[in-house]
Structure formats: C-alpha cells, structure tokens
Amino acid sequence: MRDFTLEKYGDLIRAILDAGYTTLTVRGCLTGNCRNMQRAVLRHDVDRRPVNALKMAELEASLGVAATYYFRYPATFVPEIIRQVHSLGHEVGYHYEVLAKAGGDYKKAIDLFARELAEFRTLCDVRTVCMHGSPLSRYDNRDLWKGYDFRDFGIEGEAYLSMAGKNLRYLTDTGRTWSGKHSLRDMMPDAEPVPVETTDDLVDWIESSGEEGLYLTVHPERWAVGEIEWVAGGVKDLLMNAGKMGVLAVMSISK
Numbered sequence: 001m002r003d004f005t006l007e008k009y010g011d012l013i014r015a016i017l018d019a020g021y022t023t024l025t026v027r028g029c030l031t032g033n034c035r036n037m038q039r040a041v042l043r044h045d046v047d048r049r050p051v052n053a054l055k056m057a058e059l060e061a062s063l064g065v066a067a068t069y070y071f072r073y074p075a076t077f078v079p080e081i082i083r084q085v086h087s088l089g090h091e092v093g094y095h096y097e098v099l100a101k102a103g104g105d106y107k108k109a110i111d112l113f114a115r116e117l118a119e120f121r122t123l124c125d126v127r128t129v130c131m132h133g134s135p136l137s138r139y140d141n142r143d144l145w146k147g148y149d150f151r152d153f154g155i156e157g158e159a160y161l162s163m164a165g166k167n168l169r170y171l172t173d174t175g176r177t178w179s180g181k182h183s184l185r186d187m188m189p190d191a192e193p194v195p196v197e198t199t200d201d202l203v204d205w206i207e208s209s210g211e212e213g214l215y216l217t218v219h220p221e222r223w224a225v226g227e228i229e230w231v232a233g234g235v236k237d238l239l240m241n242a243g244k245m246g247v248l249a250v251m252s253i254s255k
C-alpha cells in the first residue's frame with residue numbers, strides 16, 4: 001500500500017490506540033491532567049485543501065478519536081467545513097500568520113489577529129491557536145507573543161509555545177517523511193527527530209518505543225484521498241522540499 005494515503009493514516013491511528021495511548025486535542029492536553037498517562041496529542045495544520053481535512057476528521061471520528069484542526073484565514077477558512085469538523089467532535093483552532101501578513105508590523109499584526117479570530121468565533125468556540133510556519137516569509141509568527149499576550153483574547157494556549165516542556169515526543173509529516181529533515185520552522189524548539197522515514201516505520205517505532213507522550217502534527221493535504229492525488233502531491237512535495245533546501249542554503253550563508 002502506498003504511504004501518505006488516508007488508509008495509511010487510519011493504520012497509524014489504530015497503531016497508536018493499540019499501543020495503549022489515550023488521544024488528546026491540544027486543548028485537552030493543556031487543560032486536562034494528562035501528565036501521568038500514555039498520551040498522544042493529535043494536531044492538524046490545515047495549510048491547503050480543506051476538503052482533505054474533512055475526510056481525515058470523518059475517519060478519526062469513525063475511530064472514536066478527537067483531534068485539533070488549525071485552519072488558516074482566509075486560505076482554508078471554509079465555514080461549512082469548519083462547522084462540520086467541529087460537529088464531529090474535534091477542536092477547531094486558528095492557524096495564524098498575521099506577523100508575516102503585516103510585514104513585521106506588530107500593531108497591524110495584533111489587530112489582524114483579533115479580527116480573524118472573531119471570524120472563527122462566529123462559527124465555533126476557539127480556545128487555542130497555532131502559528132503557521134510561513135516558510136517563504138522572514139517573519140516568525142510566534143514572535144507576536146513577545147509583545148502581546150494571547151490570554152487577553154481568551155486563548156488558553158499556543159500549539160508550540162504552550163506545549164513545550166510537556167515531555168512529549170514531537171512527530172511531523174512535513175515533506176512526507178517523519179524524519180523531520182524538511183522542517184524549517186514547524187518544529188518544537190526541543191524536538192529530537194524520530195529515527196524513521198515511512199509511516200510503516202513509524203508504526204513499528206510506536207509499537208516498540210515505549211514513549212510516554214507523543215505530539216503528532218499531521219497536514220491533511222499531504223494524505224491523499226485517491227491515487228491521482230498521491231502522484232500530484234508527491235511531485236509538489238519534491239518541489240517544495242527543493243525550494244526549502246534553497247532557503248536553508250541562503251539562511252546558512254547569511255549567518
């Protein structure tokens with residue numbers, strides 16, 4: 001079976017459940033007492049193709065699992081899909097990128113944050129946010145919180161800043177590999193890469209690692225719903241990874 005398909009994602013979730021993990025949303029992890037149990041936080045950054053997010057949300061619901069879905073504004077802000085994902089029992093959060101949008105202007109960025117958050121809240125309750133990595137921007141959206149406090153907006157946590165130090169092993173599918181080698185910004189500061197590439201490897205690792213806490217970041221658009229989408233998505237990832245390698249090269253030269 002091909003990797004990075006919805007079917008394969010189902011295998012991954014079943015392996016997590018079979019290994020004895022309790023799955024959690026980001027908010028569930030931040031507000032619940034989950035320190036002393038085997039836990040897996042499920043986070044989805046909906047960067048593109050919101051329809052894929054809905055398919056993934058339906059699959060998870062059918063397996064009795066709730067996750068957190070972070071939608072961008074306006075890139076993946078599709079009210080009907082957001083409402084459906086929420087009604088399936090998932091947490092909906094705001095995937096903000098306002099510092100990049102505002103070109104580094106903090107005042108403009110925080111005003112935009114308030115406005116876009118209000119748009120989400122016309123659809124459902126939003127209590128956690130997550131920065132979008134904005135790979136082609138020189139601004140790191142998380143820096144907004146050096147000047148402001150998200151709690152002033154009724155936000156209980158940020159998916160990077162508030163999850164650090166929770167003793168969770170961070171796993172991300174960036175670049176359609178689990179090795180973490182294509183991640184620019186979307187890593188936890190203290191993340192140690194897992195020694196796997198494919199989802200089958202990851203399943204083996206989950207069955208044997210005995211890790212207490214997992215924090216999975218999965219981009220639904222990378223998990224193909226059908227064969228043609230897998231081929232097209234694979235080519236796009238190759239190009240994106242090539243582009244990021246260019247950015248990495250420039251970053252290391254300018255240091």
Ligand SMILES: [Zn+2]
Nearest residue numbers: 045047132133
């Ligand atoms: Zn993103």
